[in-house]
Amino acid sequence: MDLDLTDDQRALQALCRDFAKKDILPHRDEWNTTGRFPVEVFRKMADLGLMGLLVPEEYGGTGVGAVAYVAAMEEIAKADQSVASTWNAHLTIGSLPLLYFGTEEQKRRWLVPLARGERLGAFGLTEPEAGSDARAIRTTARRDGDGWVIDGTKMFTTNAGTEISQGVILLAVSGTRADGGKEYSAFMVPRGTPGFDVGRLIPKIGWHAVDTRELIFRECRVPGDHLIGQAGVGLRQFMQALAIGRISVAALSLGLAQACLEVSIEYARQRRQFDRPISTFQAIQFKLADMATAVENARLIVFKAAWLHDRGRPFAKEAAMAKLYASDTAMHAALEAVQIHGGYGYTDEFVVSRFFRDAKILQIGEGTNEIQRLVIARLLGC
Amino acid sequence: MKILVLAKQVPDTATQVKISSNPRAIETAGVTWIVSPYDEFALEEALRIKEKRQGTEVVAVSLGPDRVKETIRSCLAMGADRAIHLNDPAWADADTLTTARALAAVIKQEAPDLVLTGRQAIDDDMGAVTAQVAEILGWPCASWIMEEAIADDGKTVRAGRQVEGGLEIFDLPLPAVLSAQKGLNEPRYPTLKGIMGAKKKEIRDVKAGDLGLAAEPPQLSLLTLEALPPRPPGRVIPGEVKEAVRELVKALREEAKVV
Numbered sequence: 001m002d003l004d005l006t007d008d009q010r011a012l013q014a015l016c017r018d019f020a021k022k023d024i025l026p027h028r029d030e031w032n033t034t035g036r037f038p039v040e041v042f043r044k045m046a047d048l049g050l051m052g053l054l055v056p057e058e059y060g061g062t063g064v065g066a067v068a069y070v071a072a073m074e075e076i077a078k079a080d081q082s083v084a085s086t087w088n089a090h091l092t093i094g095s096l097p098l099l100y101f102g103t104e105e106q107k108r109r110w111l112v113p114l115a116r117g118e119r120l121g122a123f124g125l126t127e128p129e130a131g132s133d134a135r136a137i138r139t140t141a142r143r144d145g146d147g148w149v150i151d152g153t154k155m156f157t158t159n160a161g162t163e164i165s166q167g168v169i170l171l172a173v174s175g176t177r178a179d180g181g182k183e184y185s186a187f188m189v190p191r192g193t194p195g196f197d198v199g200r201l202i203p204k205i206g207w208h209a210v211d212t213r214e215l216i217f218r219e220c221r222v223p224g225d226h227l228i229g230q231a232g233v234g235l236r237q238f239m240q241a242l243a244i245g246r247i248s249v250a251a252l253s254l255g256l257a258q259a260c261l262e263v264s265i266e267y268a269r270q271r272r273q274f275d276r277p278i279s280t281f282q283a284i285q286f287k288l289a290d291m292a293t294a295v296e297n298a299r300l301i302v303f304k305a306a307w308l309h310d311r312g313r314p315f316a317k318e319a320a321m322a323k324l325y326a327s328d329t330a331m332h333a334a335l336e337a338v339q340i341h342g343g344y345g346y347t348d349e350f351v352v353s354r355f356f357r358d359a360k361i362l363q364i365g366e367g368t369n370e371i372q373r374l375v376i377a378r379l380l381g382c
Numbered sequence: 383m384k385i386l387v388l389a390k391q392v393p394d395t396a397t398q399v400k401i402s403s404n405p406r407a408i409e410t411a412g413v414t415w416i417v418s419p420y421d422e423f424a425l426e427e428a429l430r431i432k433e434k435r436q437g438t439e440v441v442a443v444s445l446g447p448d449r450v451k452e453t454i455r456s457c458l459a460m461g462a463d464r465a466i467h468l469n470d471p472a473w474a475d476a477d478t479l480t481t482a483r484a485l486a487a488v489i490k491q492e493a494p495d496l497v498l499t500g501r502q503a504i505d506d507d508m509g510a511v512t513a514q515v516a517e518i519l520g521w522p523c524a525s526w527i528m529e530e531a532i533a534d535d536g537k538t539v540r541a542g543r544q545v546e547g548g549l550e551i552f553d554l555p556l557p558a559v560l561s562a563q564k565g566l567n568e569p570r571y572p573t574l575k576g577i578m579g580a581k582k583k584e585i586r587d588v589k590a591g592d593l594g595l596a597a598e599p600p601q602l603s604l605l606t607l608e609a610l611p612p613r614p615p616g617r618v619i620p621g622e623v624k625e626a627v628r629e630l631v632k633a634l635r636e637e638a639k640v641v
Contacts, residue, residue, distance in 0.1 A: 007452070011459060011577040020570060049574030062574050 020079035046117025061115035077255020082209035094121025101229030123172035197222030250322035335339030420500025459572030483515030
């Protein structure tokens with residue numbers, strides 16, 4: 001058993017820590033206050049080779065593996081959740097369906113620009129009336145000569161409306177099976193395709209600098225070569241892409257939990273009440289000790305899931321556990337961080353108030369924590 | 383053109399330094415090690431020269447134990463072509479002069495056109511090695527440089543060094559030794575490709591014997607490290623403002639002796 005990162009993994013982690021310190025921390029307040037999408041950050045990350053971490057070199061990426069990626073994500077996520085969640089969506093669900101299921105031609109055409117960071121990837125599954133119940137999607141793709149015509153609406157899509165967005169990989173109902181069940185297929189819809197309207201930015205509790213939108217498709221025609229993978233098995237494909245996405249969101253959560261812990265320790269050591277630092281009170285010490293223990297536990301399960309992935313072993317159960325546990329840990333750590341900061345923690349002057357706002361979505365996105373429990377139970381044989 | 387960059391491994395600036403049970407050393411457990419920031423400016427400058435002058439080779443040199451390999455790999459990841467690691471128990475207690483002798487011996491072997499390093503390492507802040515290396519080699523030296531330009535013929539370098547309120551501009555014949563001040567440049571990040579490529583680059587391990595150097599006791603021997611005494615608490619002067627101010631001025635004059 002070896003819990004150490006390799007030299008390369010540590011070097012990537014150090015690079016991300018350094019990048020976060022110099023290029024994220026000084027600007028994060030501005031992005032989150034104005035809600036501006038910081039395109040320049042992703043251009044710089046592209047120059048450093050950070051936009052294709054899970055894509056092999058032959059398709060423009062760096063293929064460092066999930067363990068290295070998780071180590072890198074923790075550093076970026078510690079600095080800013082908006083940047084980190086944009087990065088997360090791009091690297092996993094926004095790019096990997098093309099890698100897993102795309103044809104050689106599709107990989108050259110769409111995956112390479114994503115992995116090089118010239119374009120940002122997006123993934124559209126959720127709809128106004130289909131969240132956890134993915135089978136209930138209503139967006140349809142109808143065969144029309146050589147191509148397909150897409151109609152419907154996607155909700156809460158990340159990364160589809162920025163100036164460097166490539167478009168969206170979406171799931172649609174593409175037909176009916178012999179037994180009457182629905183068939184699902186995945187499609188690439190490039191930005192600018194007639195009939196594809198990028199809706200307005202959706203205001204949110206947190207993740208203020210993330211491009212989150214509703215996407216509307218009306219008689220949107222795409223050629224036959226925009227079908228990704230096989231017709232009819234799109235749902236299964238999407239579920240596969242979500243499994244690694246869960247490890248990624250777990251790492252995103254881990255970074256936030258760690259950040260909550262670090263700022264809380266720092267604050268508790270400085271803040272004086274009753275003539276001594278509040279870190280000397282057992283009430284605060286127990287909070288910090290519990291937070292630190294949970295964060296360390298979260299780290300272990302997140303890295304374990306990533307390690308299983310890199311070994312080519314089954315990892316879906318651990319990925320679900322990691323996502324469930326790390327996001328609950330992040331939410332709880334954010335709650336306690338605000339409590340330790342007292343009234344100041346409720347103000348915009350202290351970063352914990354932002355951590356608090358950013359934490360909640362982690363229990364919801366990429367499969368709610370209730371769905372994670374269902375996934376785990378199913379893999380336990382229930 | 384060949385450039386040697388002397389880089390030292392130091393604890394990260396964010397480290398809370400503690401004295402270990404051995405009072406002559408700091409606690410190194412849990413310390414994150416980095417390339418001393420001034421040395422990073424030196425390496426960045428060398429890489430910029432390389433980008434401007436075709437055929438330039440940049441060699442990173444570092445002295446220290448096995449853990450220094452990580453620092454060396456950072457230099458290679460940033461873009462140095464190869465590296466030399468001076469690693470020998472004989473140098474475990476090296477003072478600046480011993481260090482400078484070892485570095486100078488390597489520099490003689492390599493015969494570069496230029497040696498670049500930081501104005502001081504940020505751990506002990508001694509700042510002596512640059513001058514000692516130049517002295518041993520008998521080469522010209524400019525320290526705390528803010529800018530440099532190598533002549534087209536590669537025979538001289540023009541260096542601007544920081545002085546109170548301005549720059550002092552020198553021409554130095556090459557080979558020469560320059561030390562970098564903050565502001566010389568903004569160091570690049572290593573790219574991920576650079577990180578992965580660093581493994582394939584050569585790191586030459588050098589022992590004291592390889593340089594014909596015998597073990598020598600340090601001339602500057604460290605006796606002990608002492609923590610700073612805790613700051614005495616401040617004093618609040620209570621009472622009416624008028625009297626309190628009078629008392630404050632009296633204390634500043636008679637106790638603190640600052641006015």
